[in-house]
Amino acid sequence: MTVLIDVQNLTLKFRTDEGLITAVDDVSFTIDKGEVMGLVGESGSGKSVTAKALMHLNAKNAVYAPESKILLHTDAGVVDVLKLRTAKELKVARGGAISMIFQEPMASFAPAITIGSQMVEQLLIHGDMTKARAKEISIEMLDRVGISDPSKRFDQYAFELSGGMRQRAMIAMALSTKPSLLIADEPTTALDVTIQAQVIDLMKDLVAEFHMGILFITHDLGVIAQTADKVSVMYLGKVIETGPVRDVIRHAKHPYTQGLLAALPKLDDLDAPLTPVAGDIPSPLERPPGCVFHTRCPQIIGDVCKAKLPQRVQLDANHSVACHLYSEGGKA
Amino acid sequence: MSEKPLISARGLSVGFKIGSGMFSKSILKAVDNVSLDIEKGSFFGLVGESGSGKTTLGRAFLKAVPITGGHAAYNDDEVSYDLGTLTGPALKDYRKRAQLIFQDPYAALSPRMTVRDIIAEPLEVMGLTKSREETDARVREIAAKCRLNLEHLRRFPHAFSGGQRQRISIARALVSRPNFIVADESVAALDVSIQADVLNLLKDIQREMGLTFLFISHDLSVVAHTCDHLAVMYLGRLVETAPTRTLFKAPRHPYTKALFSAIPSLDPDDRRGGQKLTGEIPSPTNQPPGCKFHTRCPNVIDRCRVEEPTLENPGDGHSVSCHRWRELLAVPAG
Numbered sequence: 228m229t230v231l232i233d234v235q236n237l238t239l240k241f242r243t244d245e246g247l248i249t250a251v252d253d254v255s256f257t258i259d260k261g262e263v264m265g266l267v268g269e270s271g272s273g274k275s276v277t278a279k280a281l282m283h284l285n286a287k288n289a290v291y292a293p294e295s296k297i298l299l300h301t302d303a304g305v306v307d308v309l310k311l312r313t314a315k316e317l318k319v320a321r322g323g324a325i326s327m328i329f330q331e332p333m334a335s336f337a338p339a340i341t342i343g344s345q346m347v348e349q350l351l352i353h354g355d356m357t358k359a360r361a362k363e364i365s366i367e368m369l370d371r372v373g374i375s376d377p378s379k380r381f382d383q384y385a386f387e388l389s390g391g392m393r394q395r396a397m398i399a400m401a402l403s404t405k406p407s408l409l410i411a412d413e414p415t416t417a418l419d420v421t422i423q424a425q426v427i428d429l430m431k432d433l434v435a436e437f438h439m440g441i442l443f444i445t446h447d448l449g450v451i452a453q454t455a456d457k458v459s460v461m462y463l464g465k466v467i468e469t470g471p472v473r474d475v476i477r478h479a480k481h482p483y484t485q486g487l488l489a490a491l492p493k494l495d496d497l498d499a500p501l502t503p504v505a506g507d508i509p510s511p512l513e514r515p516p517g518c519v520f521h522t523r524c525p526q527i528i529g530d531v532c533k534a535k536l537p538q539r540v541q542l543d544a545n546h547s548v549a550c551h552l553y554s555e556g557g558k559a
Numbered sequence: 560m561s562e563k564p565l566i567s568a569r570g571l572s573v574g575f576k577i578g579s580g581m582f583s584k585s586i587l588k589a590v591d592n593v594s595l596d597i598e599k600g601s602f603f604g605l606v607g608e609s610g611s612g613k614t615t616l617g618r619a620f621l622k623a624v625p626i627t628g629g630h631a632a633y634n635d636d637e638v639s640y641d642l643g644t645l646t647g648p649a650l651k652d653y654r655k656r657a658q659l660i661f662q663d664p665y666a667a668l669s670p671r672m673t674v675r676d677i678i679a680e681p682l683e684v685m686g687l688t689k690s691r692e693e694t695d696a697r698v699r700e701i702a703a704k705c706r707l708n709l710e711h712l713r714r715f716p717h718a719f720s721g722g723q724r725q726r727i728s729i730a731r732a733l734v735s736r737p738n739f740i741v742a743d744e745s746v747a748a749l750d751v752s753i754q755a756d757v758l759n760l761l762k763d764i765q766r767e768m769g770l771t772f773l774f775i776s777h778d779l780s781v782v783a784h785t786c787d788h789l790a791v792m793y794l795g796r797l798v799e800t801a802p803t804r805t806l807f808k809a810p811r812h813p814y815t816k817a818l819f820s821a822i823p824s825l826d827p828d829d830r831r832g833g834q835k836l837t838g839e840i841p842s843p844t845n846q847p848p849g850c851k852f853h854t855r856c857p858n859v860i861d862r863c864r865v866e867e868p869t870l871e872n873p874g875d876g877h878s879v880s881c882h883r884w885r886e887l888l889a890v891p892a893g
Contacts, residue, residue, distance in 0.1 A: 269750035270721075390609075391839050419608035419777065421836040424821040428835065446751060449823035453830055472827045490755040492784040494822065497804065501759055501784060504752035507720040 231408050231440040232281065232299050232325075233257045238292035239273075239280060247290065248511045250276045252464040252519075258408065258440040265455030265472065266444045267487075271508055273464040274444045278410045281442070282320045282327060283308050299324060301407070322353050326401035330413035332393035336385035342369075343381035346400050353404045368399040372429060391422035395429070402433060412444045427453055448491060452476055457545070460484050463509070463519040470546030480548040482526045518551065526552060563634040564596035565739055565771045566620055570629030573612075573619050577844065587843050589615040591795040592629065594870065597739075597788075599635075602765055602772045604786030604803065606779060606818070610840050612795040613775050617741040620773065621657050622650065633657070635738050655685055658732040662744040664724035668716040675712040678702060678730045685735055697734060704764060705730040722753035726760065733764065740765075743775045758785050779822055783807055791815050794843060794851040797870055801877035811879040813858050813887070850882065858883055 239251040251273045258264045268274045279285045281297055297308040301324050308320045319325075329335045337345060346365035347358060354361075362381070369377035372395040385393055394414060401409060411430070415423040431454065434441060443454055451458050452472060459469040460481065468481040479485045486504035493499060506523040509515055515522050521532040531551050540553040573590040590612045597603045605613045618624045620631060622642055631642040633653065640653055658681075661667040668677055678698045681687075688694040699709055705726045716724055725745065732740060742761065746754045762785060765772055776782050782789060783803060790800040791812065799812040810816045817836045824830075838855045841847055847854050853863040862882055872878040881887075 269752060389839050419840070420779070420821045421608065421817060422839060423823070424835050425837070427823070447823065448751075449825050452825050452827045453823045476825060476827060487751055488825075490752050491825070492755075492758075492780040493825070494780050494783055494807065494819075497783055497807070501755035503754070503756035503759065507722055507753070508750070510720075 229260045230300055231258050231260050231262075232297065234277075234281070235294075235296040235298070236292070237277065237280060237295045237297065239276060239285065239295070240290045240292075241286070242288040242290055245512055249464055249514060250289075250511070251280065254461075254464075254466050256459055256466070256469065258442060260407065260440055261434065261438045262457070263434060263441040263443055263455045265451035265458035266442060266461060267446065267448060267451055267458060268461035269446055269508060271463070271511060272461040274461050275412055277461070278327070278412055278442060278444055281308060281408075281410060282325055283311060283317055284321070299408075318353065322349055322404055322406070324406055325408045325410060326404060326406035327410040327412065328394070328397045328401045328414050330416050332390065332397045332417070333385060335397055336393065338385055341382050341384055342388070342396050342400075343383075346381075346403060349400065350403055364403055365399070368403045369396065372396070372399040372402075372433075373425075374399070391418055391425065394418060394422075394426055398426075398429065398433070402437065405437065406439060408440045408442065410442045410444070413446070414443075415450060416445065416447070423450070430454065448476065448487065460487070463511070463514065465519055465549065467520065467550065468546075468548045470542075474546045478546075480542060480546070480553065481520075481550050482524050482552070483520050486523075486525070518549075528552065562599060563639075565599045565635060566597040566631070566633055566773070568596075568620075568629065568631045569594050571616070571619060571626060571631050572628030573615050573624055574627040585844065588795050588846075589843060590619060593792075593795075593797045594629075595790055595797060595800060597771060597773060599771055600765075600769055601788050602762070602774060602786045604782035604789040605773060605775045605792065606777065606782055606789060607792035608777065608840050610794070610843060611792040612843075613792050614743055615795075616792070617659075617743055617773055617775050620739075621659055621741055622653065623659070633739070651685070655687070655735045656737050657739040657741070658735065658737040660725075660728055660732045660740060660742040660745045663748050664721055664728050665748070667728050668724060670716055673713055673715055674702075674707070674719075674727055677716070677727060678712075678734055681731060681735045687735060698730075701730045701734045704767070705733070706760060720753075721749050722756055725749060725753075725757050729757075729760065729764070733768070736768075737770070739771050739773070741773045741775065744777070745774075746781060747776065747778065754781070761785070779818060791818070794840060794846060796851055796880065797878075798852065798881070799877075799879045800870075805877050809877075811877065811884045811888070812852075812881050813856050814852050817855075817857070850880075858887055 235255050237251055237254045240247040240249050254277060266274045291309055295309060299306050299308050311317045347361040350361040366377045366381055369380055374380050374395050415426050455472045458472050458475050459466045462483050468484045479488055489502045490504055492501060504523055509522055517533045517535055518537050521527055528551055537549045537551045538554055539547050539549045541547045571593045574586040574588045577587050578585055607613045619626050626643045633640045633642060645653055675698055679694050682694050682697055702709060707726055746757050774786055786803050789803050789806050791798050793814050799815050836855050841854060849865045850863040850868055853859045868880045868882045870878050870880040
């Protein structure tokens with residue numbers, strides 16, 4: 228396995244009127260070539276901010292901790308994305324080696340420019356080719372993602388396409404520069420379930436064909452089970468559990484992961500009661516001390532959870548969890 | 560049940576005029592010839608993709624959109640209304656009896672009003688209480704039922720999380736003591752961990768207050784867990800309706816089968832996903848002839864392309880609108 232991106236100790240705060248707000252706290256992970264990593268979490272967990280950091284796309288008031296590193300492995304060597312400054316330097320992380328598809332495809336296309344010119348524009352920025360060749364590649368890509376009559380669609384505007392079609396066009400555009408890492412931020416959340424199934428299938432085919440890595444961000448554990456090889460679960464900016472998708476879904480260790488799974492309505496047992504995770508997600512301004520989950524944790528083991536930050540415990544080669552139950556002699 | 564259903568629709572249609580040109584006027588039929596009964600005290604689920612007409616049908620029952628064809632009636636122990644012709648004082652009275660819970664608790668609450676004022680507003684607008692003390696008492700009663708902290712009543716909505724806001728919206732909908740509640744995607748905007756809490760609250764309140772719910776959702780696993788009866792819509796038509804368990808165990812319409820198999824399985828080793836639908840829901844302004852689903856149906860035959868099926872009730876409470884459902888019974892789903 229070759230490492231594609233290596234995120235080390237990513238800590239990110241936003242400077243606001245009310246003070247510094249921690250959005251991502253000491254997050255580390257790697258994604259290999261051809262690997263799909265799922266990042267799961269609820270709103271406010273920091274998953275989208277983490278993804279944007281990989282392209283250095285966060286707003287101007289973002290403050291990265293000095294020890295944070297995002298090492299992108301490219302054909303031309305290793306670059307630290309956080310050290311890139313000028314637009315020219317950043318090209319490699321923004322559409323060059325990394326591409327991103329967003330949740331709401333309508334908001335991601337410029338409304339007054341045809342789909343085709345937007346695709347050609349980015350190809351010309353990232354590659355050395357003629358306009359005619361860029362058009363050829365774009366139409367090929369539209370065809371590849373299952374858009375019928377691609378040369379007609381090429382000249383249409385985003386509003387002329389349906390939701391599923393737009394998301395396909397978005398994927399075609401993101402992949403036309405042949406990125407080695409694709410970031411997909413809730414790519415199917417705005418879609419109907421039958422269209423979601425189509426888009427998931429398409430993405431799986433494309434990973435196999437292009438052999439790229441994918442960072443798949445979603446709040447839907449079912450979508451993760453269907454797409455990812457490994458998964459990290461985030462809560463209030465911390466990765467609280469990480470491991471192969473089978474281990475995390477079948478043998479969840481962290482009380483939060485267990486709670487998320489229990490809260491999902493299951494179709495094979497309609498009589499099972501729905502068990503919510505008690506309480507509400509704390510406001511980012513009132514970040515709990517100690518373990519960030521202790522205010523809602525049903526298995527809290529006393530003062531240690533309230534005061535001390537749990538360290539990451541390696542349960543086996545690939546499965547790790549940050550919880551005192553496993554480090555303080557609880558269940559370890 | 561010998562009792563009359565609370566809501567009863569017969570051939571209900573809702574159409575909207577589109578286009579403004581003198582010659583280009585056409586009618587978009589968002590709901591087309593829908594017949595269904597919602598029994599008193601049931602938790603009735605309405606599912607379908609975007610554009611299926613489920614929201615419009617819910618609004619027609621609330622008289623928030625004009626009914627352009629067919630009939631819809633409301634019957635409780637005190638009154639009977641024909642929703643098509645309801646006007647004046649009777650309509651005002653109906654507003655007390657039928658209420659809506661919205662999807663987005665961030666957009667539904669005025670940021671300039673306190674929680675107390677938000678919940679009290681329907682009482683004041685409808686003139687249901689005689690004094691401020693009475694209003695306060697009603698607000699506190701319903702807030703407690705919706706598990707809101709009474710000390711929070713003086714705060715503004717921005718201080719609350721999504722789940723708490725949705726509980727405030729629920730309290731506001733319930734304060735006029737309605738019989739019928741339309742909950743339109745009421746948990747879709749909530750996180751999974753909170754969603755279960757709001758669903759449990761809705762179920763508890765329904766049982767406690769003897770309410771009838773029309774629960775509109777695109778999320779099949781959510782409706783499976785909360786509703787006792789389900790109706791599936793596609794392009795403005797009702798394609799199948801049955802008790803929840805029957806529908807999940809033995810769906811009869813190819814569209815329902817495809818919807819079920821499109822739900823992502825939580826089992827990482829079950830990635831085949833069954834029968835996938837190709838294509839997308841057609842535009843309601845350009846509807847296909849014959850069965851509306853024939854353009855995507857895996858079981859299509861020539862008859863489906865020309866002749867529209869009607870909703871057929873074989874007498875077991877499980878109605879379906881498909882020419883081939885009987886012969887397809889032999890074919891296992893997915």
